[in-house]
Amino acid sequence: MKTNFSKLMLLALVAIFSFVSCEKDDAEVKKYILSVIAEPSNGGTVTGGGEFNAGTDVALTATPNADYNFVNWKNGNTVVSTDANFTYKTTEENVTLTATFALKTYTLSLNITTPAGSGTVTGGGDYSPGTAVSLVATPGNGWAFSDWSKGSDIISTDATYSYTTTAEDVTISASFIRVYALTVTTNLVNSGIVTGTGNYEIGTNVTLTATPSIGYTFVNWTKDGNEVSTSASFSYTTTNVDETIVANFTEKTYNKTLGAQANANGGFYSISQDQIYTLEQAFSNQDKIDFICFYELANDNYITISSPGANITNIFTGQYDFVNWTSPKRLTLFTPPVTPITVEQFDALHQNDPAIQTYFNSGMSSGNKKAKNLVVDNIYAFKTQDNVYGLFKVIAVSQGDTGSVQVEFKFRK
Numbered sequence: 324m325k326t327n328f329s330k331l332m333l334l335a336l337v338a339i340f341s342f343v344s345c346e347k348d349d350a351e352v353k354k355y356i357l358s359v360i361a362e363p364s365n366g367g368t369v370t371g372g373g374e375f376n377a378g379t380d381v382a383l384t385a386t387p388n389a390d391y392n393f394v395n396w397k398n399g400n401t402v403v404s405t406d407a408n409f410t411y412k413t414t415e416e417n418v419t420l421t422a423t424f425a426l427k428t429y430t431l432s433l434n435i436t437t438p439a440g441s442g443t444v445t446g447g448g449d450y451s452p453g454t455a456v457s458l459v460a461t462p463g464n465g466w467a468f469s470d471w472s473k474g475s476d477i478i479s480t481d482a483t484y485s486y487t488t489t490a491e492d493v494t495i496s497a498s499f500i501r502v503y504a505l506t507v508t509t510n511l512v513n514s515g516i517v518t519g520t521g522n523y524e525i526g527t528n529v530t531l532t533a534t535p536s537i538g539y540t541f542v543n544w545t546k547d548g549n550e551v552s553t554s555a556s557f558s559y560t561t562t563n564v565d566e567t568i569v570a571n572f573t574e575k576t577y578n579k580t581l582g583a584q585a586n587a588n589g590g591f592y593s594i595s596q597d598q599i600y601t602l603e604q605a606f607s608n609q610d611k612i613d614f615i616c617f618y619e620l621a622n623d624n625y626i627t628i629s630s631p632g633a634n635i636t637n638i639f640t641g642q643y644d645f646v647n648w649t650s651p652k653r654l655t656l657f658t659p660p661v662t663p664i665t666v667e668q669f670d671a672l673h674q675n676d677p678a679i680q681t682y683f684n685s686g687m688s689s690g691n692k693k694a695k696n697l698v699v700d701n702i703y704a705f706k707t708q709d710n711v712y713g714l715f716k717v718i719a720v721s722q723g724d725t726g727s728v729q730v731e732f733k734f735r736k
Contacts, residue, residue, distance in 0.1 A: 352376070357411070359383055366391040366424025374576035384408050385422035390452065390490070394423040395452040426451040431488055432474035433458065434496040441466045450488040458484045460497040467522055468500040487651035487706040496546040496622035500524055503567040505532055513675040514539045514572035523561040532556045537594075537711065537736045538674020542571040574674050578718070583626065584638055585724040590616030594711055594734065606643040611651035613707050618724045624695045624719050626728050628703075630655035653708045657694040658684040660714070661702045669702055669716050672733050679735035680712040697728050711736045 335413070359372040371383035387393045396404040396411075411420065422703050433447040444456035460468045468482040473495050478484075486495065490516055497609045502522040506692075509515050520532035533555045535541045544552045544559075551559070559568060579599060581590040590615040591605035592598070605612050615629045617638045629635060633656035639645045660682040672679060682704040689736045694703045700718040712735045719729040 346698050355413055355415060357381055357413055358417075360419065360421050361385070362421050362423050363474070366426075367393065367422065369422045369474050371411070372666045375413045380409045380411045381413060382408070383420065383422075385413055385424075385447060387424050391424040394425050396486065397421045397423060427490070429488060429490060431456060431486070432490045432492070432494040434494055436465070436472075436496045436497070437466070438497045441501075442468065444496065444497045446486070452488055452490040454488045454507055456486050456488060458486050458495065458497075460484075460499070462499050465503070466499040467502045467524075469500045472498065482707065503561060503563060503631055505561055506530060506560075506565075506567040507570055508567060508569055509533075510569055510571045510573065511673070513538070513673065513677070514574070515541065516713065517570045518700070519568070525561060525563045527561045528558045528732040529561060530556060531559050531568060533572075535576040537544040537568055537734045538575050538577070539574060542573055543573060545569050550640050552563055577674075577689075577734070578729070579732065580719075580727050580729045581614065582629065582727045583616055583618035583724050586727055590727070592616075594732075602641075602643045610653070613653060613711075615645075616728055618722060624693070624736050625722055626655075626697050626726055628697065628715070628728065628730070630657070630692040630693045632708075639730070655692070655705055655707045656683075656687060657691050657703050657705045660702060664702055664714070666700055666716065669714060669731075669733065672714070674733060674736050676733070677735065678731055679714055682714055683712050709736075 335650050351615050354376055355373040356373050356374055359369040361367050363411050365388065367385055367387040369383065369385050369394055371381050375381055383396065385393050385396070385562065386492050393407040395402045396409055403420065427450040429671065430452055433444045435442060435444060438491040440463050442462040444457050444458065446459050450456060458471065460471070464470050468475045471479040471484050473493065478495065504522055504526055505520060507517045507519040509517055513536055515533055515535045517531065517533050519529050523529060525659050531544065533544070541555045544557065551568065551606050566656060579592060581592055581599065582588040584591060585616050588603065589601035591600040591602065591612050593600070593611040594613045596611055600612070606700055612631050613629055615635070616626070616630065617635070619627055619638060627710050660685050664680060664682060684704070697717050697720055699717050699720060702714060704714055705711050714733045715730040717728060717730055721727055
């Protein structure tokens with residue numbers, strides 16, 4: 324009986340020992356997950372991930388794809404190695420390690436082929452293939468941009484150029500050219516419009532044009548006071564210095580005597596033609612007439628300057644009578660100057676002076692188609708159908724149907 328009890332105790336101790344031993348073995352063989360990933364996913368491949376006991380040395384490898392370089396291994400945001408082949412010792416936790424890859428970059432170098440000071444360039448640097456890079460060339464004083472070139476090939480003539488990088492180091496060159504300033508101007512303010520100003524290479528043929536403003540006549544072109552052409556449009560060849568070419572204009576004086584209806588000299592005036600017509604001549608130039616002079620005693624108008632578009636009856640007679648005109652009669656409007664103006668101030672104004680326009684009452688769109696009862700030193704403002712603004716000053720008046728009015732015009736357009 325004692326022997327059986329001893330055997331039972333022995334078996335119990337063996338069972339307890341086996342259970343404790345198994346618990347210990349289970350604790351010793353617990354494994355932890357080591358995950359390895361690539362960032363970006365197409366940047367390369369990684370190996371070495373799996374389940375490991377804590378303290379295991381694991382060989383990790385990161386192999387970049389063709390267009391990428393390996394950067395580092397990270398645990399979260401912490402860099403743990405910059406070696407593509409890396410031995411990691413596992414810990415008692417699950418871990419994810421990231422192999423970071425970056426696109427390969429290539430150097431885009433910029434060069435200037437012309438002398439120092441000819442210009443500057445921006446846009447060079449290290450870029451991934453397929454990057455659109457804005458190249459900017461800024462010429463220095465006295466220079467102009469010519470072109471961008473790659474090797475012997477010109478790739479653009481635009482100073483700002485978008486270049487798409489490739490998988491190679493590249494040098495792109497900017498070229499500038501020496502230019503000289505050609506300034507085209509006028510001898511008198513508001514006398515005309517000129518073209519041709521710019522910066523040009525030596526030997527460039529530049530077309531210069533001079534268009535006189537209303538009230539002026541083109542005379543010639545001069546350089547340093549010496550005449551170079553009498554043609555309003557001519558070709559000038561630039562030199563190796565900065566130059567100024569002057570278009571010379573002379574100011575016209577519009578001193579006109581307009582006759583009343585029975586005055587043989589005529590009283591129909593056209594600004595565009597700068598011509599006074601008789602009634603018969605005016606009939607053939609109806610679309611050009613801006614002013615009409617007549618004498619009208621019945622309505623106490625006496626000597627009057629009128630718009631062709633005014634209501635004029637019982638003044639002219641015969642087949643060329645005003646009522647027989649077929650073209651639409653042109654409209655000229657008259658107002659007293661909005662701002663009072665003296666004879667001296669009128670005389671001081673030049674043709675095409677911007678101030679001339681300010682004297683017309685721009686708020687008036689109709690009416691006032693006549694300047695009546697004219698006397699010496701009267702000054703009227705007017706606006707024609709062609710948007711020519713002006714002033715006229717009365718110099719002399721003689722009454723009667725054979726009378727006349729002498730006026731001086733100042734125009735602005």
